Every structure is written in C-alpha cells, then in structure tokens.
Amino acid sequence: MLMQNRRIFFVQSPDGPVSSSCFDVRDEPVPELDDGDVLVRNIYLSCDPYMRGRMGGTANYPQSKTFPIDQVIPARVVGQVEASQNTEYAVGNLVWGFLGWELYSVAKGGGDLRVIDPQLGPISHAITVIGxxxxxxxxxxxxxxxxxxxxxxxxxxxxxxxxxxxxxxxxxxxxxxxxxxxxxxxxxxxxxxxxxxxxxxxxxxxxxxxxxxxxxxxxxxxxxxxxxxxxxxxxxxxxxxxxxxxxxxxxxxxxxxxxxxxxxxxxxxxxxxxxxxxxxxEHMNQFDEFLIWVAERIKDRRIVYFEDIVDGIDNTIGAFIGMMNGENLGKRLVQISNDPTL
The missing domain is CATH 3.40.50.720 (NAD(P)-binding Rossmann-like Domain)
Structure with missing residues (x-):
C-alpha cells in the first residue's frame, strides 16, 4: 500500500493580504523513487516573509520569481531520510534542504540536501539560526x-x-x-x-x-x-x-x-x-565558515535564538498567515512529524 502524502499547493495569488483561499490541501500517494532520488520525511517546515513576495499579486515581484500556480509551496525543510536510492544519503540521515510544504518530499537526484550534525544543537536550527x-x-x-x-x-x-x-x-x-x-x-x-x-x-x-x-x-x-x-x-x-x-x-x-x-x-x-x-x-560561499562561526557563539551563548513552533501540517496555512500578521515571537516554524532527537 502506497503511503499518503498531505501536500499544500499554491493555487491563487492574493489580491491584498494572503488568505487561506490562496492554498489547497491535497492527499496524494508518495511516488516511487528513481535512481538517485531520496525520500525525506519532513519534520520542520519554514514560514518566511519573503514567501509572501513570491506569491505575487500586490507584492509586485517579477513574474519570473513568483511561485508557480498549482504546485506545492517551496520552502526550507528539516527532515529525515525515509528511503534512498542515492549512495550519498542513508536511511535515518537528518537533512535540510529546499523542499516543500508536505509530509514527504522526494529530492530528485538528492537535490541540494545537506546532512545535519545534531551535535550543533536542535535540528530545527538548520533552517533558522545556523541556516x-x-x-x-x-x-x-x-x-x-x-x-x-x-x-x-x-x-x-x-x-x-x-x-x-x-x-x-x-x-x-x-x-x-x-x-x-x-x-x-x-x-x-x-x-x-x-x-x-x-x-x-x-x-x-x-x-x-x-x-x-x-x-x-x-x-x-x-x-x-x-x-x-x-x-x-x-x-x-x-x-x-x-x-x-x-x-x-x-x-x-x-x-x-x-x-x-x-x-x-x-x-x-x-x-x-x-x-x-x-x-x-549570493553569499553561499560563506556558508561552511559561517556554520563554525555561529556554532561557537551559540555554544557559549554569545548568541541566543528563539523559535515559534506551531504543531501540525494542517495548521501550516494559519501559521504563515499569523506570521504575516506579526503573531510570532521568534522564527516561525511548523513541526509536522516526530523529531527523533527530542
């Protein structure tokens, strides 16, 4: 029996403030993997203000930079490898990457997934303070x-x-x-x-x-x-x-x-x-050095960081709208499945 994947699609550019009518939630089967693919069980989804700009409408972003209609909302995600046809990623690896608002994501060819070192702190930090x-x-x-x-x-x-x-x-x-x-x-x-x-x-x-x-x-x-x-x-x-x-x-x-x-x-x-x-x-060439720099400052608490985490994929749309209305205190994330490090 194929696993079911709950996915959040972008279906309409907002004319003014973003609303739930801009999205559609669908349940679809998780597809089979091709050679090189990685199946990720998503744990944390990111909600970011820039995403509103890429929804178009009153945000006045260039059409070439807006999210495509009737596609899953792209977002930074922390997850765990559920299945792999790629020798660079093993089942159980904790990873982050640019995936989507959905329970499971298929990273074609491995995508640009990065393996997370849980020794650096909470794995959610991979898409927040150390991301x-x-x-x-x-x-x-x-x-x-x-x-x-x-x-x-x-x-x-x-x-x-x-x-x-x-x-x-x-x-x-x-x-x-x-x-x-x-x-x-x-x-x-x-x-x-x-x-x-x-x-x-x-x-x-x-x-x-x-x-x-x-x-x-x-x-x-x-x-x-x-x-x-x-x-x-x-x-x-x-x-x-x-x-x-x-x-x-x-x-x-x-x-x-x-x-x-x-x-x-x-x-x-x-x-x-x-x-x-x-x-x-434009500054990703700094990323590896930045990881060391910020990890040192988090470890000795020269830098502290706060996340505002909402539970459940069905609350993702509301979490995003709430962030745009200033409801969050800290970085807004949505936890949609079990974090094995907690």
Missing part, C-alpha cells in the same frame, strides 16, 4: 553594516527570524543596539532575552520618529531594514553621515496595492550613506 536566517543576519550586518564600537544600530522587526541575530551581532561588535517590534511582549523580549539596549512598540509609540529620537539621540549609523514604509522614512531623517542600510526585506509593503514611498530617499545621497539590497543566496 539561511542566521547567514542573512551576518552578511547584512557584517558585510554591509560594518559595525564599529560606539555606533548606534537600529533593527526593525527585531524579534523576528533575522532581526534577532542581526541585533546580537551588532551588540557583539560594540554598538548601542535599538530594536522595534509590534507588541509590548516583543519589546520586553528584545531587551530582556536578546540583550538590546532599548526597544519600542511602533504600534503604540506617539510616532516612529519620536521613538527614534528618544532611543537614538546620537542618530543612526546602521539601519538593518526589515519593514520599509514609514519606518524607513523616519530612519532616513535620522541617519548619520556615512550610515549603512542593509536591506533585508520590507514586510510592511508586501500586502498593499499602493506602496509607501519614502519622500526623503535623497538623504541617502546627501549623507553619503550606503543603502544596499542583498540576497543570502
């Missing part, structure tokens, strides 16, 4: 932000998957670090758990500009950009000469038809600042 989010934070903060002791670094979405690491890297570099988030609980978490010097709730602040004036009295040298919109405009009025702005994302702009265009973008030129968009996939 793409962690590398994204390091590339943005160190390669573009270039933090120096005594500077002020401001991190938006500071309790999220990337922001929490970016802020800690700035702190380790000797900066005064300020974060923003969308709830008082997140603000307390940013200060008490992540060790930021200050943080504020952008939803309840009198204004974002006033909050920045209070917490960044000497201006802003580094802005790690995760949200865009009014926050970016407020920051651009307060950047110092030679400021650096690594642009990781602009989550506030993904679900709206008319984007908020900062009226003061000329401040980047006037203040000799650098504002640079980057993709972590």
């Amino acid at each position: 793409m989010p962690g590398l994204t934070a390091r590339v943005g903060m160190l390669d573009i932000g270039k933090p120096q002791p005594g500077e002020t670094a401001f991190i938006s979405s500071a309790s999220g998957a990337v922001g929490q690491v970016a802020g800690q890297i700035a702190k380790l570099s000797g900066c005064r670090v300020v974060g923003s988030a969308g709830s008082d609980a997140k603000v307390a978490h940013i200060i008490d758990k992540l060790g930021f010097d200050a943080a504020f709730n952008y939803k309840t602040a009198h204004s974002i500009g006033a909050a920045l004036d209070e917490h960044c009295p000497d201006g802003i040298d580094i802005y790690f950009e995760n949200v865009g919109g009014e926050t970016l405009e407020a920051v651009l009025n307060r950047i110092n000469q030679g400021a650096r702005i690594p642009v990781c994302g602009m989550i506030s702009q993904y679900d709206i038809a008319e984007r908020y265009e900062p009226r003061n973008i000329a401040n980047v030129e006037a203040r000799n600042a650098i504002m640079q968009r980057f993709s972590v996939y």
